Amino acid sequence: MKLLRSVLLATGLAAAILAPVAASAQDIKPRLIRFGYGLSESSNQGRAVKFFVEEMSKRSGGKLKVKGFADASLGSDIQMQNALIGGAQEMMVGSTATLVGIVKDFAVFDLPFLFNNEQEADAVFDGPFGQKLAAKLNEKGLVGLVYWENGFRNLTNSKRPVEKVEDLKGIKLRVMQNPVYIDMFNGFGANAVPLSFSELFTAMETGTVDGQENPVTTIQSSKFYEVQKYLTISKHVYSPWIVLASKRWYDGLSNDERKIINEAAVASRDFERKDSREASKQSIAYLKDKGMQINELSDAELGRMREMVKPAMDKFAADGGADLLNELQGEINKVRK
Ligand code: TK8
Structure with a gap:
């Protein structure tokens, strides 16, 4: 690391000596940066992208122009990941769950009932564990800058209230394209249908699927209440x-x-988490007002679900994830104490 830093310094120094004409306070070129995302412009995701756009402009004297592309208009999460790897697109934000085809370890975050609250999540994602996983993306052609909050996921469907896990039986439930989610919901008795988020609304509208699971902020901003x-x-x-x-x-x-990108990304993370948490407090009332029938699962029922997902957890561990899961649980326990 030290060596790398001095090499970087030395080349920087050489460049400065060789090109004194171009000397300016900061080496920033005018650039257009395409930043794609899956949710709508008015969602928590859209608001945070807008914040990032403004930060980048401020910090670069207007030279680093970020353009946000909402509603998966540059492609689904997986399509955008590949565009980034190939260099056809500069930036994006999306779920970690769809990264499992690139770095398998990300599946550890998809295991259910790990985190009790957002504070535990922040500590783990911003701490060494989250950073270690993000660093694994480098050799795959991606740079993981910061984690934003999507949130705790909840179930919606168009068939019936789910009060106990048996109520999920036979429900065609869209899940993210990720084996842990597929195993988990099949384990609960639903028929898990992996599908990209960009195809989800239509799939619910046409009855290709009966339900889905996402945080309340997304259920609100993507207007899922119209079809669920x-x-x-x-x-x-x-x-x-x-x-x-x-x-x-x-x-x-x-x-x-x-440096500007890294710092603007950190600022966007802090903005996004605060904004999302405030927004999610309003969502339940909003969704009720839109006509959704809402229930909370009892602790007893959640306990049963924890039991039922054990095979999916064991499968993850047996597939080589045991150490990673132990490490993650260790990190969470540190915060919990
Ligand atoms: C948006 C997705 C979404 C995720 C999903 O592109 O796919 O259900 O929760 O936020 O990344």
């Missing part, structure tokens, strides 16, 4: 988003430009 009657507060998984950059693109930036 029942909301069950289950908080089965705490779901993060991750802000990604194309490594190919990022590596071509100057140190000054990278």
Whole structure:
């Protein structure tokens, strides 16, 4: 690390000596940065992208122009990840759950009932564990900058209230494209249907699926209440988003430009979490007002669900995830104490 830093310093120094004409306080070029995301512009995700756009502009004297592309208009999470890897797109934000095809370890965050609250999640994602996983993206052509909050996930469907896990039987439930989610919901007796988020609304509207699971903020901003009657507060998984950059693109930036991006990303994270948490407090009342029938799962029922997902947990551990899961649980316990 030390060696790398002095090499970087030395090359920086050489460049400064060789190109004194271009000397300016900061090495920033005018750039257009395409930043894609899946939710709508008015969602918590959209508000945080807007914040990031403004931060980047402020911090670069208007040179680093970020353009946000909402509603998966640049593609689904998985399509955008590949565009970043190939260098065809610069930045995105999306679920970590859909990264499992690139770095398998991310599946550890999809295991249910790990985090009790947002504070535990923040500590783990911003701490060494979250950073270690993000760093694994580098050799795959991605840079994981910061984690945003998607939130605790809850169930909706158009068939019936889910008060006990048996009520899920036979419900065609859209899940993210991720084996842990598929195993988990099949384990609960639903028919798990992996599908990208960008296809979800239509799938519910046409009855291709009966239900889905997402945080209340998303159920609100994506207007799922128009096609879903029942909301069950289950908080089965705490779901993060991750802000990604194309490594190919990022590596071509100057140190000054990278510093601005990194710092603006951290600022956007703090903004996003605060904003999302405030927004989620209003969501339940909003969704009730829109006609959703809402129930909370009892502790006893959640306990039964924990038992029922044990095979999915064991499968994850047996597939080589045991150490990782232990490590994560250790990190959570540290915060809990
Ligand atoms: C948006 C998705 C979404 C996620 C999902 O692109 O797919 O259900 O929760 O937030 O990343």
